[in-house]
Amino acid sequence: MSQLLYEGKAKKMYATDDPNVLRVEYKNDATAFNGKKKAVFPGKGKLNNAICTKVFHVLMKDGIPTHFIDKISETEQLVKAVSIIPIECVVRNVVAGSLAKRFNLEEGTSFGRTIIEFYYKSDALGDPMINDDHALALKIATEEDLAEIRRLALKVNGILQKLFDEAGILLVDFKIEFGKLKSDGKIVLADEISPDSCRLWDKKTHEKLDKDVFRRNIADLPETYEKLLGRLEAVK
Numbered sequence: 001m002s003q004l005l006y007e008g009k010a011k012k013m014y015a016t017d018d019p020n021v022l023r024v025e026y027k028n029d030a031t032a033f034n035g036k037k038k039a040v041f042p043g044k045g046k047l048n049n050a051i052c053t054k055v056f057h058v059l060m061k062d063g064i065p066t067h068f069i070d071k072i073s074e075t076e077q078l079v080k081a082v083s084i085i086p087i088e089c090v091v092r093n094v095v096a097g098s099l100a101k102r103f104n105l106e107e108g109t110s111f112g113r114t115i116i117e118f119y120y121k122s123d124a125l126g127d128p129m130i131n132d133d134h135a136l137a138l139k140i141a142t143e144e145d146l147a148e149i150r151r152l153a154l155k156v157n158g159i160l161q162k163l164f165d166e167a168g169i170l171l172v173d174f175k176i177e178f179g180k181l182k183s184d185g186k187i188v189l190a191d192e193i194s195p196d197s198c199r200l201w202d203k204k205t206h207e208k209l210d211k212d213v214f215r216r217n218i219a220d221l222p223e224t225y226e227k228l229l230g231r232l233e234a235v236k
Contacts, residue, residue, distance in 0.1 A: 009035060010048070010196055016078070020183050021069065024077045026052075030196070032215040034126060039214065039221075045075040047225040048194040053077065054232050055160070055193045062159045064152065065188040067179060082179025082190050086121040086140050087130075089149055091157045092173040096199050097212075099173075108206065116153055121177070148187050149178050156189065164200060167231040169209060172199035195225055 002014040002023060009031045014023040026045035031038050049071060056068040069078040092099055095109040118135060119127045135141045141149070153176060164171045175197045179190035191197075195210040202209065209228045213219040 010045075011192070020081050020181075022079050022081050023072070024079055026075045026077075030211065030214050030221060032211065034123070037215070041222050043222050044225065047222065047229055048192065048196060049075050049077060051225065051229050051232060052192045052194045054229075055163070056189075058163050059156060059159055059189065059193075062155075064156055064159065065186065067181075067188050067190045079190075080188070081182040082188060083182065084121070084177060084179040084190060085145060085149070085187070087135060087149065088119040088121050088127060088175055088177060089153050090117040090119065090173060090175050091115075091153050092117065093157070093161070094170065094172040094199075094201075096172045114154065114157055116150055145187065152178065152187070152189060160193070163232070163235060165203070166235045168203050169228075169231060170201045170203050170206075172201055174198035195228055200228065 002016060004012060005015055005022065006013040010027055010029060012025040012027065014025065016023055026049045028040050028042055028044045029038065030041055030044060053068075053071040056066050060066055060068065067079040067082050069080060071077050092115040093110070095105045095111070096107045099105070100107045100109075118130050118132070120130045120134070120138070120140070121127060130138075132146050135146060136143065156176065157171070160174070161171050174193065176189060176193060177191040178187050180187055198210055199212060200209040201207065208218060209224055211221070213224045214221045
């Protein structure tokens with residue numbers, strides 16, 4: 001039995017025989033509002049694993065460095081071991097969620113440009129928003145790290161906008177994390193990209209195809225994720 005290293009809201013991470021490789025297991029749990037709302041959906045882990053695998057393959061094909069190695073079962077992946085940079089990077093193309101509330105704007109509004117936000121990764125503090133100066137003062141990243149995170153985030157955004165557009169989907173916003181490889185310190189995209197961490201709307205109807213269906217009690221989560229996976233699998 002491999003050693004459990006970490007259990008989060010949606011995944012478990014295990015050690016392997018190789019110190020530079022970890023095994024990720026996607027859980028069936030869904031949470032919202034910093035864990036205040038919780039539920040378990042049979043099959044959710046399998047769906048997120050499949051969606052995340054598809055997305056990482058597309059990103060890697062277009063030159064994005066990631067921690068992803070391979071999908072090894074319906075719910076598991078092998079990934080490269082990284083030291084996570086404790087910054088959640090949120091990329092916003094369309095106003096929705098907390099951004100709409102913060103500026104009293106209607107969801108679906110466009111600023112005409114992509115917005116990147118940083119949040120300090122700390123459950124105890126509620127993941128507060130920070131800027132570059134905060135990150136430098138807290139010594140959680142260097143100026144070079146922040147520049148590379150922004151560069152990669154914008155490149156990821158461009159690739160994903162094209163992927164989802166071909167599936168008839170609007171990429172509203174998404175949250176990503178980065179880490180430094182244990183082997184050589186290179187910054188790579190880590191964690192996951194799934195409907196748990198993205199807002200995705202049907203381009204024509206604005207039907208929600210992400211975890212907002214659970215947050216807002218709109219529709220069945222597994223059925224929504226199945227629909228999203230089917231659209232992505234149809235994109236060659």
